[in-house]
Amino acid sequence: MIQQVSFTNFKSLRRVDAGLGRFMVIVGPNGSGKTSILDGLHYLAQATRWPLAGLMRGVFAPSNLKSRGSSGPIQLVATGSFHDVTAEVRIIVEGRDDLNGNASWRGTVVRRWGDAVEETSEAEEGWQLVKSSDPQPTPRPGGKKDVLRTHGLPEMAELAKELGSARKLRLDIEALAAASYSDEELPRLDTDGSGLASVLADAAARTPEVFQSIQEAARQVIPTLERIRTRRAKVQRQERQEITIDGEEAIQRSVDRFYWGQQLVLDFKGAPDVPAPLASEGTLLVIGLLTALWMEPRPRLLLLDDIDKALHPRAQEELVTQIRKILEMTPELQVIATSHSPYLLDHFDAQDVLLTALLPDGSTACARLADHPDFDRWKSTTRSGELWSFVGEDWVAQQASAAQEHG
Structure with a gap:
């Protein structure tokens, strides 16, 4: 160290x-x-x-x-x-x-x-x-x-x-709560917390023991939290598209594309099925931090x-x-x-x-x-x-x- x-x-x-x-x-x-x-x-x-x-x-x-x-x-x-x-x-x-x-x-x-x-x-x-x-x-x-x-x-x-x-983390509440899509083999949490839903969905499917460790640790910090899960959600991404007309010089333009990604959903005592954007700031920050600590590569x-x-x-x-x-x-x-x-x-x-x-x-x-x-x-x-x-x-x-x- x-x-x-x-x-x-x-x-x-x-x-x-x-x-x-x-x-x-x-x-x-x-x-x-x-x-x-x-x-x-x-x-x-x-x-x-x-x-x-x-x-x-x-x-x-x-x-x-x-x-x-x-x-x-x-x-x-x-x-x-x-x-x-x-x-x-x-x-x-x-x-x-x-x-x-x-x-x-x-x-x-x-x-x-x-x-x-x-x-x-x-x-x-x-x-x-x-x-x-x-x-x-x-x-x-x-x-x-x-x-x-x-x-x-x-x-x-x-x-x-x-x-x-x-890694230097400065987690942002909106980035943590946002639905996300990843075309990477191993989704990774960005420094602001973007991609959290994709990382957790991947962990639940590929390394369920790690996902359970994150969930259990989060429960200890946030006692009202019962379950962390994800569900499919449509994600909008802005991409660059190159267009060539009649052999002329290519033109670059921005286009919006939609992909099926993941949305973080939380179950609390007495309040199940809470979408991440409606959860408290502290809850999301804890889940993001614990995910950064538990997920490989650490x-x-x-x-x-x-x-x-x-x-x-x-x-x-x-x-x-x-x-x-x-x-x-x-x-x-x-x-x-x-x-x-x-x-x-x-x-x-x-x-x-x-x-x-x-x-x-x-x-x-x-x-x-x-x-x-x-x-x-x-x-x-x-x-x-x-x-x-x-x-x-x-x-x-x-x-x-x-x-x-x-x-």
Whole structure:
């Protein structure tokens, strides 16, 4: 698992170092860098499989990711141990302005697996690969235009296996509830929850024991839930069609096509046959999260934004319990989540709670809850959520500012 991360000049993370455990929760005010930490981890994990240029483009271009007013390169580093092998992933992105004020960028990814080290570099010019030890890339699964990075060193395949499957979920209620259709052999849940009905229908038919595990775990979190099922539903999809008239140049147009897909249906105590769009937000979020954790291929690193969203405090406790059960069965899994709930924190050790706070210059400071100066005095009588509610995050910013003054 990843044990240590370091971020420099990445979004609000100008100088942030943090230790990580197998199941950690990040808390702090809105806009204090919690999601940025998840984003940074996701970039590092994905850089073990995909070209950097395919990850940092469009709105996610380096010019938008660089800390405002900072100097020096963007740098993200993750180190950890996987099956007793020490590994590291490092991303360095440097930019400069030409005489016309246009920014250009060059990125380097360094991957280490044990004693094997590989470095690839990419430059602006549309972020085309300019130097790499990679052989000819292979198409990305699903037929998308991005390419899968293959590595010259066989050890890098092991690193990609451990981290390349990382997933960052930001589940959306409408996406979770929507009827879905998949022409893939193995339907997969998208990061926003799209495709949930197709994934569950496939699981019920192909791996009924996994489907039952998801259903039973969801029942524990949502006691009124009795049954999860799917039924056939018509799904509208917009597709591109190419038309050629009298040998002229082909014309592209959008057409709506209809397919028979799946609709998620839930049975509750006293309320059977509830279509997913009429179910509660918390119920759908729980089912989506548990599906992501149970379905193969399981991620080795799961990043969750707002894990407590729309959940009653008792449901938060039970969700943590279910995730811990999955962690026990899946020793290679690591879960990092953000939260705003002191009730959820009560079920975590203070060592596994990371606090974020904003410094006067708008950058992020972070520290573990157990790093509070008076933690030893309170640890035997105060739960993590209670302690966080009492001490807040101001001390994190004060501690970081003092370190800067003496640094």
